[in-house]
Amino acid sequence: MTQHPAQPHVRIYVPRDSAARSVGADEVAATIQQAADSPESAIDLVRTGSRGMLWLEPLVEVATEHGRIGYGPVTPDDVPALLAAGLLDGGEHPLRLGPVDELPWLARQNRVTFARVGVIDPLDADDYLRHGGLTGLRTALKLTPADVVAEVTDSGLRGRGGAGFPAGIKWKTVLDCPGELKFICCNADEGDSGTFADRMLMEGDPFLLIEGMTIAAHAVGAREGYLYIRSEYPDAVATMRAAIDIARERGWLGTSVLGTPLDFDLHVRVGAGAYICGEETSMLESLEGKRGMVRAKPPIPAIEGLFGKPTVVNNVLTLATVPVVLAQGAKAYQELGVERSRGTQVFQLGGNIARGGIVETAFGITLRELIEEYGGGTRSGRPVRTAQVGGPLGAYLPPSSFDLPMDYEAFAAAGAMVGHGGIVVFDDTVDMAAQARFAMEFCAAESCGKCTPCRVGSVRGVEVIDKIVAGEQRDENLALLDDLCDLMTEGSLCAMGGLTPLPVRSALAHFADDFLGEVAADKRTEGTA
Amino acid sequence: MKTRTSDPTVEQVVKKIAAAHREQRGALLPILHAVQAELGHVPKEAVPVLADELNLSRADVHGVVSFYHDFRAEPAGHRTVRVCRAEACQAQGAGHLVEYVRQMGLTLGRTTEDGSVTVEQVFCLGNCALGPAVEVDGRLYGRVDTERLGALLHTTDQTQRHGVGATPDGSEAPRS
Ligand SMILES: Cc1cc2nc3c(=O)[nH]c(=O)nc-3n(C[C@H](O)[C@H](O)[C@H](O)COP(=O)(O)O)c2cc1C
Ligand code: SF4
Ligand code: FES
Numbered sequence: 001m002t003q004h005p006a007q008p009h010v011r012i013y014v015p016r017d018s019a020a021r022s023v024g025a026d027e028v029a030a031t032i033q034q035a036a037d038s039p040e041s042a043i044d045l046v047r048t049g050s051r052g053m054l055w056l057e058p059l060v061e062v063a064t065e066h067g068r069i070g071y072g073p074v075t076p077d078d079v080p081a082l083l084a085a086g087l088l089d090g091g092e093h094p095l096r097l098g099p100v101d102e103l104p105w106l107a108r109q110n111r112v113t114f115a116r117v118g119v120i121d122p123l124d125a126d127d128y129l130r131h132g133g134l135t136g137l138r139t140a141l142k143l144t145p146a147d148v149v150a151e152v153t154d155s156g157l158r159g160r161g162g163a164g165f166p167a168g169i170k171w172k173t174v175l176d177c178p179g180e181l182k183f184i185c186c187n188a189d190e191g192d193s194g195t196f197a198d199r200m201l202m203e204g205d206p207f208l209l210i211e212g213m214t215i216a217a218h219a220v221g222a223r224e225g226y227l228y229i230r231s232e233y234p235d236a237v238a239t240m241r242a243a244i245d246i247a248r249e250r251g252w253l254g255t256s257v258l259g260t261p262l263d264f265d266l267h268v269r270v271g272a273g274a275y276i277c278g279e280e281t282s283m284l285e286s287l288e289g290k291r292g293m294v295r296a297k298p299p300i301p302a303i304e305g306l307f308g309k310p311t312v313v314n315n316v317l318t319l320a321t322v323p324v325v326l327a328q329g330a331k332a333y334q335e336l337g338v339e340r341s342r343g344t345q346v347f348q349l350g351g352n353i354a355r356g357g358i359v360e361t362a363f364g365i366t367l368r369e370l371i372e373e374y375g376g377g378t379r380s381g382r383p384v385r386t387a388q389v390g391g392p393l394g395a396y397l398p399p400s401s402f403d404l405p406m407d408y409e410a411f412a413a414a415g416a417m418v419g420h421g422g423i424v425v426f427d428d429t430v431d432m433a434a435q436a437r438f439a440m441e442f443c444a445a446e447s448c449g450k451c452t453p454c455r456v457g458s459v460r461g462v463e464v465i466d467k468i469v470a471g472e473q474r475d476e477n478l479a480l481l482d483d484l485c486d487l488m489t490e491g492s493l494c495a496m497g498g499l500t501p502l503p504v505r506s507a508l509a510h511f512a513d514d515f516l517g518e519v520a521a522d523k524r525t526e527g528t529a
Numbered sequence: 530m531k532t533r534t535s536d537p538t539v540e541q542v543v544k545k546i547a548a549a550h551r552e553q554r555g556a557l558l559p560i561l562h563a564v565q566a567e568l569g570h571v572p573k574e575a576v577p578v579l580a581d582e583l584n585l586s587r588a589d590v591h592g593v594v595s596f597y598h599d600f601r602a603e604p605a606g607h608r609t610v611r612v613c614r615a616e617a618c619q620a621q622g623a624g625h626l627v628e629y630v631r632q633m634g635l636t637l638g639r640t641t642e643d644g645s646v647t648v649e650q651v652f653c654l655g656n657c658a659l660g661p662a663v664e665v666d667g668r669l670y671g672r673v674d675t676e677r678l679g680a681l682l683h684t685t686d687q688t689q690r691h692g693v694g695a696t697p698d699g700s701e702a703p704r705s
Binding site: 019022023054055190193194196199233234267269272274275288290348351353357379427430435438 | 671
């Protein structure tokens with residue numbers, strides 16, 4: 001083959017997302033680099049975020065005239081055969097998946113917040129601009145703060161961190177507060193099991209989050225921002241820090257952002273392994289250098305937040321969705337979704353699932369579609385028994401509830417919660433009494449200790465469940481557990497103690513047999529025999 | 530991560546770190562992280578020094594150090610292996626890994642007598658679709674079975690260092 005002198009190198013994409021790396025993406029990248037980098041076949045290896053098709057990781061993509069062709073899951077051992085099969089031209093191979101953008105799993109989604117994740121090099125500022133980066137911020141900077149707030153309100157965007165509070169209303173409260181010193185705090189604590197979208201967004205498109213926080217700063221009149229990232233996410237911390245440095249160099253942060261009068265700077269703070277620091281007031285205490293004890297509300301953080309100043313506290317995905325809202329207009333975003341759940345939600349499929357990963361679609365999709373159609377059922381191949389939705393404080397739902405549409409109010413009405421959009425699937429080998437016990441145990445371990453129902457009630461909860469399973473005075477102890485759940489629900493200061501009864505009660509309501517101890521064990525063996 | 534520093538005293542190290550972070554708002558957590566990164570743990574002797582430097586009571590500082598799971602009073606082993614025990618990993622067999630750890634004679638939350646390894650539990654590493662997840666010295670591993678965990682527990686120090694060093698953890702110079 002004659003090489004055209006100006007012919008660009010072949011572009012190969014391998015994720016640098018930590019989930020992809022956890023199954024060997026670094027080794028695959030290194031092997032490809034070594035094997036392919038000869039004078040005849042020089043390559044440009046680009047490390048992207050992950051497309052979120054995690055069962056296909058490490059997913060290798062190659063740019064061809066027919067688009068980006070994917071191969072996966074690839075191991076280092078596959079690389080020689082892949083190259084021999086013509087990987088660099090998108091050649092045939094058993095691992096070849098075809099054009100990645102056309103894969104049904106991806107093509108059917110509505111990637112709005114995650115549009116660039118897995119596509120671009122996360123730390124390449126020019127790549128960000130080529131893919132529409134900063135359009136939202138530029139639009140916002142031409143509007144008055146009140147108009148930006150109105151746009152966010154009109155979009156119907158609600159907080160993605162769990163509670164679903166309208167972002168625009170929160171921002172308006174901060175905007176209306178007098179005073180020079182206000183803060184933007186991004187909650188990147190993502191402590192819920194089954195949630196990883198915040199991490200993937202930070203690792204895969206960090207400039208988007210910076211852009212969202214800068215828009216928030218302009219909208220409410222803040223000059224300083226803090227990004228509170230949990231210590232379990234070292235890659236996200238490193239990526240965000242690197243992106244902030246680049247953004248400062250480019251004039252996207254610092255004094256006179258993009259040449260406008262806006263001054264805004266951003267700092268990364270790392271948590272220290274406390275689940276409760278995801279609760280917003282506890283996070284603020286932690287940012288102030290204190291124990292992460294939950295504060296009583298009022299005052300709400302919007303009025304008296306970090307260091308007593310008006311503060312916007314929003315989740316990563318809430319803030320990362322704002323640039324899209326500004327760039328495409330409130331109406332476009334608002335047209336997606338159902339009822340009062342507008343726009344898209346980034347669902348996360350985890351646990352025992354065949355095709356786990358990120359599904360971004362409009363609200364209103366059912367659990368069944370997510371678990372069966374996208375997820376392909378369990379990874380073990382056994383029947384799905386339950387899914388816990390919305391994190392460790394969310395309900396365990398049986399398959400008979402899977403037709404519930406993903407909608408904050410519909411879920412609440414059914415005694416469940418959408419939360420952060422995490423869905424954890426279990427097969428029929430799960431012991432639901434053990435899961436209920438774990439919910440109490442987790443609450444006992446992670447309680448901030450401020451109120452008795454949560455601190456002591458959860459410890460009692462573990463004991464009572466043990467007694468029930470052991471068959472000790474079962475009826476009395478079941479009544480006691482019920483009382484305890486009432487007490488925790490009503491007497492707790494925050495949702496840690498207040499929502500722990502949700503997984504416990506849902507397990508009891510739908511899987512009562514599992515609480516029968518040895519009787520239950522016999523039944524399960526019969527079931528599997 | 531360094532485990533121990535013998536030359537400078539704890540007081541000198543802590544003072545230097547405090548001075549470097551003092552102008553930050555709410556500097557205590559960043560300082561504690563830096564102390565742990567430097568000394569491998571937050572020694573008791575650091576508490577009065579920090580109280581002094583930051584104009585806090587000793588009880589305040591101690592309260593913060595003890596509140597957070599990350600801060601250790603004792604140095605960890607050469608390697609720290611953290612097994613995720615949260616729901617999504619439970620659904621994928623994290624229990625078998627915990628069982629295996631016990632069979633190996635290791636105790637969660639403890640460092641082996643010879644100081645070679647500390648095994649801990651952790652609740653969610655953000656790898657819930659590729660569980661069970663395990664973290665070794667800050668590096669994440671997915672779909673870990675008992676065989677792989679055994680290998681991770683027995684990797685010699687050197688290979689482990691190499692493994693961590695070879696990863697693009699973002700601390701590299703950003704691409705231009
Ligand atoms: C126990 C507990 C843990 C929480 N953890 C998180 C978290 O990890 N991330 C998050 O964004 N919100 C979390 N929240 C919700 C926050 O308190 C708060 O509602 C949210 O950060 C507000 O941002 P949003 O309006 O954008 O959702 C948690 C709440 C509770 C009660
Ligand atoms: S409910 Fe639990 S975590 Fe929340 S404030 Fe009370 S003790 Fe703290
Ligand atoms: S539950 Fe183990 S990584 Fe999330």
